[in-house]
Amino acid sequence: MSLPVSLSSSRLQAVLFDLAGTLIDFGSMAPVRAFGRAFDAFGISLSDAQIRRPMGSAKRDHIELILAEPDVRSCWSSRFGAEPGPTEIDRLYAEFLEADARLATEHCDPVPGAGDLIASLRARGIATGATTGYPREILDRIAPLIAERGIALGAMVSASDVSNGRPAPDMCLRGMGVLGIGDPAVCLVVDDTLAGIEAGRAAGMWTVGVAASGNEMGLTLAGWEALPAAERRTRLSAIQERMHGAGAHYVIASVADLEEPIAAIEAALAMGERP
DSSP, X not given: OOOOOOGGGSSOOEEEEOSBTTTBSTTOHHHHHHHHHHHHTTTOOOOHHHXXXXXXXXXXXXXXXXHHSHHHHHHHHHHHSSOOOHHHHHHXXXXXXXXXXXXXXXXXXXXXXXXXXXXXHHHTXXXXXXXXXXXXXXXXXXXXHHHHTTOOOSEEEEGGGSSSOTTSSHHHHHHHHHXXXXXXXXXXXXXXXXXXXXXXXXXXXXXXXXXXXXXXXXXXXXXXHHSOHHHHHHHHHHHHHHHHHHTOSEEESSGGGTHHHHHHHHHHHHTTOOO
């Protein structure tokens, strides 16, 4: 049933983007490589699939989730004679931060179309912000670099700024507050991870999943462009299914395709619909 519509609730007011794999770093390569190097330092070799599975989580949580995988835990126990505990997780996290401090700054080029999109949203009075699984110390390194490349945002929230990382809604709600928005129903979360989509839904916001440029596809821009059309369709279809299963209202290939979902969301808001 449609609800009475006020001027403030009948249009989209804010878009909260993830960073790596959504706005920047096509394929979300920096965190994957940093996790790989952290575990390599302990003689544990991980596949991309093992690293990518918990993506979207706060990075220390991500390490715990990797270690909770039975095959990884077994490999660790065989190598060290005991299961990993908090001390080992802290050491892995320190290795991750050291690697990612460099890798994140090397992988902050915008996804094609991202800069134009941000400029268009700004021109229409739609606020923009970012939430990221990166801790504040990494976010502060890359924020000025991406701003120089056209990704200047009104709010930037890191996983270390809140009590609970994704899939909890804390970062989304913090970003909304920083932007001065009072109603989550006029906010949109755009994310390339399942945890990010779940966080947006938990916050009561509209959600759009990004299928081609992010973690679920896991390819560089060159890798994506080289993929045969039939394989693209097959992979995208599987990712779309997973993202809709996580609660995404819409799924797009990249942020270059976001205008159509925004138009549909604004039409829904004008009819009094909520996420």
